[in-house]
Amino acid sequence: MSIKIMSQLFEAQLGSASRKMLAVRLADFADDKGKGIWPTVARLSRETELSERQVQRILSEFVDEGLLVVRSKGGGKHGAGTRYDFDMAAIARLEASKEEPEQTPEKAADDGCHGVTRDTESPVTSEIATGDSVSPQGCHHVTQTVIEPPLEPSIGREGAREAVSEESQTETPQSIERSFRRWMPTWPTFVGDSVDAARAAWGALTAEERSAAEARTGDYLEAAKAGGRKTICSMAVYLREKRWEKLPAKAATPQGPTFAAPFGKLWMATRFADLFRKPYGQGLELNPFERRLADKVLKLIEVGGEPPADLTNMERQMLADGDPVRYLMRDKVLRLGWPMVNQMQERARDGKGYACPPELMPFAEAFQQVKRDGELFAAWRSEHGRRGWPFLQEGRLPDWIWFPPLPDGVDDMFEGLVRSALDHFHTQISDHLAARSRGNDDAA
Template sequence: MSIAIMSQLFKAHLGSTSRKMLAVRLADFADDDGKGIWPTVGRLAQETELSERTVQRILAEFVDEGILVVRAKGGSKPGEATRYDFDLRAIARLKPSKEASDGCHDVTRDTVSPATPATATGDTDDADGCHHVTQTVIEPPIEPSDEREAREAVSEDGPAETPQSIDRSFRRWMPSWPTYVGDSVDAARLAWGSLSPEERAEAAARTGDYLDAAKAGGRKTICSMAVYLREKRWEKLPAKSAVPQGPKLAGPFGKLWMATRFADLFRKPYGQGLELNPFERRLADKIERLIASGAEPPADLTNMERQMLADGQPVRHLMRDKVLRLGWPLVNEMQARASEAKGYPCPQELMPFAEAFQQVKRDGDLFAAWKAEHGRRGWPFLPEGRLPDWIWFPQLITADGGGFDVSAALEHFHHQISDYLAPRSRGNDDAA
């Protein structure tokens, strides 16, 4: 422990209670020469009641400001801490904390108000008090460390920037520029410092957009960092559109899951291998010849051959079977995952339309109507087994005759999501 350094830090103006608390704790580890400091970030955070992120930030600031000097970088082995030394000359140059004065008797630094036994609190009736001013000592309020850190972070990282923090933000941004290795760093740093905090944030946020736009425009060379910053070229970019929400993992047979399933079924079959292969073509030709001959079917026909014979249209039968099995790969994947009780990442854009879905009892009449509608449209139905008791379908529109007009319910939902389907349908048609 270095009492001398600790005393200097107590008297110095360090900018915040968090910085002073950490500096004093570091001095507790140092020897009389300010050397030999290597506690872990976790230990410092625990003993100062600061977050590890705050400790790391303040340590980086002390290094940038020259108060600390890195002697050995840690992290090469588990639990290995970075070793620091204090720079005693930098500590000696720190500004002292503001002197407190009571406005009379010069600065006494007394911590007890003049008081008589009769007025032990130094109240205005105390003849020995100074101008009848009570010198009541107010203890600092006890507040949770996370609230204190949040308040101090606002004051330290807000509009009151320092040259060191501006330079750190520049060094963080600089590697994002593709030519920064051979660029003029000094000119770029000067241009960065001349921007307002809001402009610096916008410049960093739109860097990728600017580089993409330059590449899309056919530019073979990119301007220097300084030109981008000085001319504020990000302001010439079109306004950035709102980023759509990412997919949400939806549970099987729920509202969003079923809406995503129907949205895929509305598209034309787009799976691979939908044409007949040579074996299937020969099989279709065999059944067609059998139908044309009018002869009795041989006893050794397979079940598929018997079904094709009964269907009377072998090619259509095989194509229908292929479409049901392979036509919608996304639906197949969703239902395969559902058979293992796994959800599927579904687009949240469909959620506003899915909210109106209604639950349908499994194996009921309405459920049978939905199954029949799938068959009529040539769609695969829900997988057998492991179906829940209730499944979500589009809101039913009751038919005039009192039946279940599930076809109208589907068409209504199809119309609602037409804007969502349009770009995807074009993409599938091109890919087919």
């Protein structure tokens, strides 16, 4: 157990309570140099009370962010867990949390109903639970947003409430750091880039500039690629020179985006509209490590016979698939193919809505609620898999989620009905998708 590392992680801003809980539990296994972390996913899930999928997702995030280094893959003999080491330099870079100054009554009144979160939403009654809390007192005591879709939700009302919530938030060093960490992996060179220089450039921007830099990252990368550039500038250069401002202005629309609540009608319609696009994320090609891994499995396939006992779970799955390149590409597309969907899901984990195109609302109005974990919900999951799409991530899914309506008067299995519903919705929004493919991102 490393008390020093645990203390550093307790003071660090890791983005969520789940991430901090898992990081501290990992530190319990590490020595003073951050080495020797070995517990299985099942054990971490049991001891942190997180789902195994949550544990796997957070571990993957820690590896991607450089906080953890994989020393050996698990899944070999006796079901051993993957062995990790902490990157001590990465831990040292974590920004320590800063205590908020004690609030005076006058200051608290200026900041809303409580000074720490500066949430100015009014308390609610138990009959109309619209506050930022699971308690009848509304936003007091708790800051976890309730996502309880009503039978007939008002998208306009939800959008207005979300917009007020977004605009009323006061930026803090912690929120700026979280937004930087959210944006950083979208840059193709972030793994080998200077994170410190990029973080400093990010912090020097205004809130509006950070928002614009994040929103137009994809536009800049596409423009650079279309211009024949073989290399992309560093994150810091993009931010310092505000290169997104050199891009052509987006076409104006008569109506701006609407903030839609997670898993509601407009939110789900926007999600499907993005999934209808071909995968467009960065880094979808295989990197040198993945190519070597695929070559290793290809050689095993050519040799045939009983595979070695020390293969990792991923290697065994590639071997069973019979085409390691296709397997790795499919995995990358699921994880990276639709950055906007990933961003929507990331915000949904924090109970935040997403800016959605209002022109999709007429088609989304017909959406129907589906019970989570029911047979129809399983059919929607299966159809996502058939199309190679990522499904809704586990964690904070509400009991009821909106999906395109199933066709009436058709006697068929759920799988066929779901497929028909998606094809019909795709046809309905064809004009919207065509406008988006021409580069009108305000229609997206």
